[in-house]
Amino acid sequence: MFSQRIATLRPSPIREILSVIDRPGMVSFAGGLPAPEMLPPLTLSAAPTSLQYGPSEGDPELRAVVSEQLRALGIDAPTERVMILSGSQQGIDLVAKLFVDPGTPVAVESPTYLAALQVFRLYGADFTDLSWSAAPAAPLAYVVPTFANPTGRCATDHERDTLARACLDTGTTLFEDDPYRELAYGPCDRAPVTARMRGGSWVYQGSFSKTFAPGLRLGFLAASEDLFSRLVMLKQAVDLHSSTLSQQLVRSALTDPSWSSRLDGLASFYRKRRDAFDAALRRHLGGLAEWETPAGGLFFWLHLTRPVDTRALLATAIDRGVAFMPGEEFFPDNPELGTMRLNFSHADAEDAERGLRVLAQLLRETADAPAPPVTCIMQRTVQGERSRSWGDP
Structure with a gap:
């Protein structure tokens, strides 16, 4: 049944x-969980458009802000290839739907983010070890290179270069999950791996949960040109679009002079x-x-x-x-x-x-x-x- x-x-x-x-x-x-005292005070003054349906890719103004931030990191992420997610967990689900059939190899670190493992298992992935010094033996490689969950490890600049080159050489799609990059307390190479993936297939995603408010359930992704339109169609089949009200709140925060x-x-x-x-x-x-x-x-x-x-x-x-x-x-x-x-x-x-x-x-x-x-x-x-x-x- x-x-x-x-x-x-x-x-x-x-x-x-x-x-x-x-x-x-x-x-x-x-x-x-973020510290309760670091959650922002919210005063709700919603425009009528924030209570209406919106585009599947997300609020155009918020996408433009995210695009500007990602391009400053060296990622090839014009506004038209940025999508707002209902939490970064949705991004993992969309990528898994796009790539994973029963038996599909997916390269992951060991250990790695358990919720990603849960999604990949749901679609039947066979896991293979991801090495920072060798080509992934899989069509999809999932990695959290900056303050990894659970280990907190930060990949070196050399490791990031090596992984990007290996993915380009083998045609492996790199899926970079980067929710913690703003929470840096010491020196670490944080330049995204996907910033080195010119001409390859890649997905980069982040989250507003750790820097703003997890209850709004908003994240974002950018993807190479060969993947983005398919990811949009998959999102349309899941939830049509992310909350327009949450997007307004996040956009207001990101464009406020006090964000930095x-x-x-x-x-x-x-x-x-x-x-x-x-x-x-x-x-x-x-x-x-x-x-x-x-x-x-x-x-x-x-x-x-x-x-x-x-x-x-x-x-x-x-x-x-x-x-x-x-x-x-x-x-x-x-x-x-x-x-x-x-x-x-x-x-x-x-x-x-x-x-x-x-x-x-x-x-x-x-x-x-x-x-x-x-x-x-x-x-x-x-x-x-x-x-x-x-x-x-």
Whole structure:
């Protein structure tokens, strides 16, 4: 009765975890949520046109602003090849629909953004490793080169040049996902890989969720001339167009003279929060885990000194008022045990201190205890937690 692809569909781990973090006192290191105090105050004064249908490609004025910003980065992105998305997740879905049939190879890093893996799996992709020093063995390569999710890694200028050349030589379409580039706290080569893809096939996408407001659900993409019109037709079949009201709000923010100051303020705020989180990690998880301080983005990527499956720890952590993302979920195949992703942007210093103390205690308790079955723990976490009161012991 259902389509064949539904048989392989799995719930998004991050969405399931986020659905249970409203318990009073819960500290969440799970999602990439902006700090509440950095969300903009919105005063709604909507023009009648903002309540009307709009073009599938998006508001022409907003597209022109995005085009100007992308061309300043060296990307061949005239206004007519810029599209506004209903969140950058939609861009991943559109590209997957365009390229992926059951069995289509897709080159990805390991680990990589778990929501992208979910979409590619839905359409039947076969994953192959993406190397920064060799040609991708796939018609499509997906990469987050700047402050990667989950690792926070920033590819070097040489690696970006090498990947662009490899894609050009093999005819591989490069799909560059770049939502964190404005959240830079230290030196990093951030020039887009697609800026080096003259004559090749490519898609570049970004998001307004990290720099403005995730609840507006807006992102954008630009694409090479051979791909753009097909992506527009796919969007027409999905949602006709993104919210015109959200587009007006974003356009007003981007064209306001204070936008550059807002970006500087975001980077300064999150740099301080990153540094405080790093210091708290050293106090509580020193000797229990290893990590590199990220030069940007929103996440720390931890390698535990003991290779436990962190999926088996999640339900207990939630019971104790802390949520995190098991690192195993970010691997396309053969997950590496003993990894976890911790978001540092959402919790304030006091909550971060308390949450990391709980995680450290949990890791010490499990050091000598046998791990419970992962399947049972994950099933309880994503299904049972929503059916019981958070007030229960």
